Amino acid sequence: MKNLKKAAKQGKAAAQSANQQILTAAHSSGASSGSSATLAAYVPGSAVDRFLLIVKVFRVRNLKWTGLAAKTFTKFRPTVAVQVQQVKIGQTGVGTSKVDEPTFNESFFAVTSSFLPRASPGALVQITLQDFDLKLGINELGSFTFAPKRATGPQSWDPEWYPTKNNVKGEGEVLVAGVFVPCDEAIGWTETPMGDFPMRTGNDVRLYQDAYCPVPFLSHMQPRNAFEDMYESLSGAKQFIYMTGWSVWTKLNLLRGKECPSLGKLLADKAEQGLQVCVLIWDELTSVDGSPMAGGLMSTFDEETRAFFKDTKVSCRTLHRYGYQGFEEAVMSHHQKTIICDTAAGNIHAYVGGLDVTNGRWDTPEHRIFSSLDNDHKDDFYSACVPGATAEVGPRQPWHDIHSRLEGAVAVDVYENFRQRWEMVQTAGGGKVSEKPVAPIAALKGVAGAKVSTTGSWNCQLLRSIDRYSIESKGEADANVIRSIHNTYVLRICTAQRFIYVENQYFMGSSHFWDSKIDPGLRNLVPILIVEKIISKIVAKQDFTAYIIVPMFPEGLPDSVGVQAMLRWQFLTVSMMYKRIFDALKTNNVTERTVEDYLVFMCVNNREEPPKGVVGKKHGTVENGRHTIYVHSKMIIVDDEFILIGSANINDRSLRGDRDTEIAVICNQRPPPPNPPPPHSNELHDFRLSLWCEHFGGMDELYRHPQNPMCARHVQSLCVNNWEKYTADDNSSRLKGHACKYPYVADANGVLKAAGNGKFPDYPLADIEGKLSALPNHVTT
Known part of the structure; x- marks a missing residue:
C-alpha cells in the first residue's frame, strides 16, 4: 500500500507544474499534428514512421517434395508463416481443399513500427511454406520475401504468385497480397478490410x-x-x-x-x-x-x-x-x-x-456481495473464487x-x-x-431480411474468430481461419487519436516483445500496439491515455495452477508495456510526465458489511467483508467513436481464430459534418461516461477529456485511495465507486513488481505476479 501511495505522490509532484498548461490545451490535445512518428520496438526513443501492414495468403500450387524429404501427400499438413524482420505476425491454419494445392484465404494485420528499426514502406515480408507434422513438428519447405505495395484504399488488393526459394525439402508457389498504408491515412477506414462480413450502415x-x-x-x-x-x-x-x-x-x-x-x-x-x-x-x-x-x-x-x-x-x-x-x-x-x-x-x-x-x-452496477443473498440472488448464488462459499453466508461473486x-x-x-x-x-x-434446417433469411415470410431499415445512426461490422471446423463451408473462397476480431483491434489501435478504454476478462499478449527469456507463444499484437501508439504520442508531444480494467485475478482460486500461470502472462505483458513507456519518456527527456499519465491499469472491487453470527472458521473475504468484482467484459472504446463488443478476450485463445470460437461487433457512431471535432457527445460517449460513473463513483467533467493527463491523474489518485480502503483492516470506509489501482508498482528504473507483500488480499498463497505451471501454454494463453 505504501508503495502505491508513494508512486502516486511522485507522479503528482513531477507533473504539477504542467497542469495549468494541460488544462488550457484540453480541448485541442489529441488533434492531428501531421506527424505519425513512433518509436521502434528495438530502438526505444528513435522515431520511425508507422504503417499499417496487411498480408493475405490465398493458396499454394505446384507443390512438390524433393530429396530425402519426399513423403506421401496423405500425411501432408501444409501451413504458411508470415514474418516481418524475423518476427512472426501470423501463422495460417492447415490448408484445405486438394492437399497438393492447399487453400488458406487468411489475412494478417500488423503495424510495421513494432518490428522495424527504421521506417521502410517497402519493408520485406517473408513467407515460409511449412509442413506441420503431428509427430515431428514444423518442417520448412521453402520461403521467399516480397515488398508490399502502397494501398490506395481499404479494398486495393492485387495478389501475385511467388515461387519459394532456397528449397531444401520441397517447392511450390504461393499466391499472396500485401499492402501498407500510413496509419494516419487509415483513420478514415471505418470498415476492417478482408473481413467475412462488410460494414453495414443505418443500424x-x-x-x-x-x-x-x-x-x-x-x-x-x-x-x-x-x-x-x-x-x-x-x-x-x-x-x-x-x-x-x-x-x-x-x-x-x-x-x-x-x-x-x-x-x-x-x-x-x-x-x-x-x-x-x-x-x-x-x-x-x-x-x-x-x-x-x-x-x-x-x-x-x-x-x-x-x-x-x-x-x-x-x-x-x-x-x-x-x-x-x-x-x-x-x-x-x-x-x-x-x-x-x-x-x-x-x-x-x-x-x-x-x-x-x-x-x-x-x-447490477452496485455489485453487492452479501446484501442480495436473501433476495435478488436467493436462487442464483454463484461463487468460483472462494473455497467453501455458501448461499447462506456468501460471498457471492x-x-x-x-x-x-x-x-x-x-x-x-x-x-x-x-x-x-x-x-x-x-x-x-x-x-x-x-x-x-435454419433457412436463409430471404426465405422467411414477414421478416425484412437484407432489406431491414437503414435509418439508424450506427455503422456496424460483424467480426469473428473461427475456423473451418465450426462453420459451414461455401467453397474455396472461404477463409480457412477467420481472425477479423484481432485484425480490427490492430486497425482501431493503429488509428486511435486521443484515448483507448479497455475492459476485458484477460489481458495478455505480444510475448515476442517481453523483456524475459520466457516466451509462451502469445502472438496477439494488442499490448505492443497500445504501447507503440502511446510512444508515438510521446514523440509527437500529443496527449494520449490508455485505460485498462481487468479482474483482480482470473476466475477460480487465485493460488491454483491455471490462474497463477495466467497471472504470470499478464504480469509479463504489463511489465513490457510499462518499461517501454518509461524508456521512451527518458529517451525523449520528458520529465513532467509519468508512465501513469499514459497507461492506467485497474481492477474493480467492493466492500460491504459482512454477515454476523457466522460460526466457525471464516474465509478472509467473509471476515473482512470484501470481494473482487469479476470483470467479464470484452470491450474496447476508441476516441468515443468506435466500440468493439463481443465474446473475445485479449489472449490468443480468443484472437488466433483456431482456438476458441468467438463473435464480436465493431460499431461506429461518428457525428456527421458540420459537428465539431472531438470531444463530442453521442450515445457512445455517454455510454463510456456511464461506465466511468459506475467505476469511479460519479461524474467528473475531466472524464469528458480522457486524453488529458489531469484526467489520468485524477483517476489514478481515486484508484489508489480505493485500494487503500479495500485492503484496510477497518471496513468502515466505503470505496468511491469500485475502481482500484491494480497492485503493481515500478522501481526507479521502470521495472514492474507486485505491491506490498506480493500476495492478493485474503489469499496468502496467491502471488500477484503469478507463477509458471506445467500446463500446456496454449491452454493458459
Whole structure:
C-alpha cells in the first residue's frame, strides 16, 4: 500500500507544474499534428514512421517434395508463416481443399513500427511454406520475401504468385497480397478490410452495462436492462429463436422481483407454439450425464440443458471443439454468446456481447456481495473464487459485463453466423438432430431480411474468430481461419487519436516483445500496439491515455495452477508495456510526465458489511467483508467513436481464430459534418461516461477529456485511495465507486513488481505476479 501511495505522490509532484498548461490545451490535445512518428520496438526513443501492414495468403500450387524429404501427400499438413524482420505476425491454419494445392484465404494485420528499426514502406515480408507434422513438428519447405505495395484504399488488393526459394525439402508457389498504408491515412477506414462480413450502415445499437441497470447514471439516458430486454424479445418472437452460448442455464430467471417462467420453460413454450427454437452450446467433455461430474469442471450445465430439452420441441445441440485432439479438445471451447429472434414488426433482434444466459450473471452496477443473498440472488448464488462459499453466508461473486442489442442489416449477419454454425453441426456433436434446417433469411415470410431499415445512426461490422471446423463451408473462397476480431483491434489501435478504454476478462499478449527469456507463444499484437501508439504520442508531444480494467485475478482460486500461470502472462505483458513507456519518456527527456499519465491499469472491487453470527472458521473475504468484482467484459472504446463488443478476450485463445470460437461487433457512431471535432457527445460517449460513473463513483467533467493527463491523474489518485480502503483492516470506509489501482508498482528504473507483500488480499498463497505451471501454454494463453 505504501508503495502505491508513494508512486502516486511522485507522479503528482513531477507533473504539477504542467497542469495549468494541460488544462488550457484540453480541448485541442489529441488533434492531428501531421506527424505519425513512433518509436521502434528495438530502438526505444528513435522515431520511425508507422504503417499499417496487411498480408493475405490465398493458396499454394505446384507443390512438390524433393530429396530425402519426399513423403506421401496423405500425411501432408501444409501451413504458411508470415514474418516481418524475423518476427512472426501470423501463422495460417492447415490448408484445405486438394492437399497438393492447399487453400488458406487468411489475412494478417500488423503495424510495421513494432518490428522495424527504421521506417521502410517497402519493408520485406517473408513467407515460409511449412509442413506441420503431428509427430515431428514444423518442417520448412521453402520461403521467399516480397515488398508490399502502397494501398490506395481499404479494398486495393492485387495478389501475385511467388515461387519459394532456397528449397531444401520441397517447392511450390504461393499466391499472396500485401499492402501498407500510413496509419494516419487509415483513420478514415471505418470498415476492417478482408473481413467475412462488410460494414453495414443505418443500424440501431443498444448498449448495456451489466445485466440490469435500472437507474441511469446520466439523467438524459434511458435505463437499459439486458436481461429484461432479452425476455421481452424472446417472449415477442413470432417465427424463430436461435441461441449460441458457452453456457445456457435452463433455470435462469431473466427477471427479478417479477413473475416469469424460467429460460428453459420460456424456450420450450415458444417451440410448442410453433416457433423454430434452436440452441447451440459448447459440449464440455468433462461433464458426464448422470455422474458426479455431470456439471463438468467448468459448470456449464451442458448435459443438464440437453436433458431438459430432450422431450420438448426445442432443438438443442451440444458441440465440442473439433480440430483438436486429447486434452486440447476438452478445453478449447465454443465461446460465442448470441440470441437472435424475429419481432412482431418483422425485424430481427440480435444480442451480442459477454453475457451468457447462465447462473451468476445477473447483477447490477452496485455489485453487492452479501446484501442480495436473501433476495435478488436467493436462487442464483454463484461463487468460483472462494473455497467453501455458501448461499447462506456468501460471498457471492459480483459480475460486471458488457452486452449489446443490434437491429438492422448487421443483425442479419448475426443470423447468418448462426445458420452457418447450425449447418456445420447437423451431422456432428450430440443432442437432437433438427428436423428442419435454419433457412436463409430471404426465405422467411414477414421478416425484412437484407432489406431491414437503414435509418439508424450506427455503422456496424460483424467480426469473428473461427475456423473451418465450426462453420459451414461455401467453397474455396472461404477463409480457412477467420481472425477479423484481432485484425480490427490492430486497425482501431493503429488509428486511435486521443484515448483507448479497455475492459476485458484477460489481458495478455505480444510475448515476442517481453523483456524475459520466457516466451509462451502469445502472438496477439494488442499490448505492443497500445504501447507503440502511446510512444508515438510521446514523440509527437500529443496527449494520449490508455485505460485498462481487468479482474483482480482470473476466475477460480487465485493460488491454483491455471490462474497463477495466467497471472504470470499478464504480469509479463504489463511489465513490457510499462518499461517501454518509461524508456521512451527518458529517451525523449520528458520529465513532467509519468508512465501513469499514459497507461492506467485497474481492477474493480467492493466492500460491504459482512454477515454476523457466522460460526466457525471464516474465509478472509467473509471476515473482512470484501470481494473482487469479476470483470467479464470484452470491450474496447476508441476516441468515443468506435466500440468493439463481443465474446473475445485479449489472449490468443480468443484472437488466433483456431482456438476458441468467438463473435464480436465493431460499431461506429461518428457525428456527421458540420459537428465539431472531438470531444463530442453521442450515445457512445455517454455510454463510456456511464461506465466511468459506475467505476469511479460519479461524474467528473475531466472524464469528458480522457486524453488529458489531469484526467489520468485524477483517476489514478481515486484508484489508489480505493485500494487503500479495500485492503484496510477497518471496513468502515466505503470505496468511491469500485475502481482500484491494480497492485503493481515500478522501481526507479521502470521495472514492474507486485505491491506490498506480493500476495492478493485474503489469499496468502496467491502471488500477484503469478507463477509458471506445467500446463500446456496454449491452454493458459
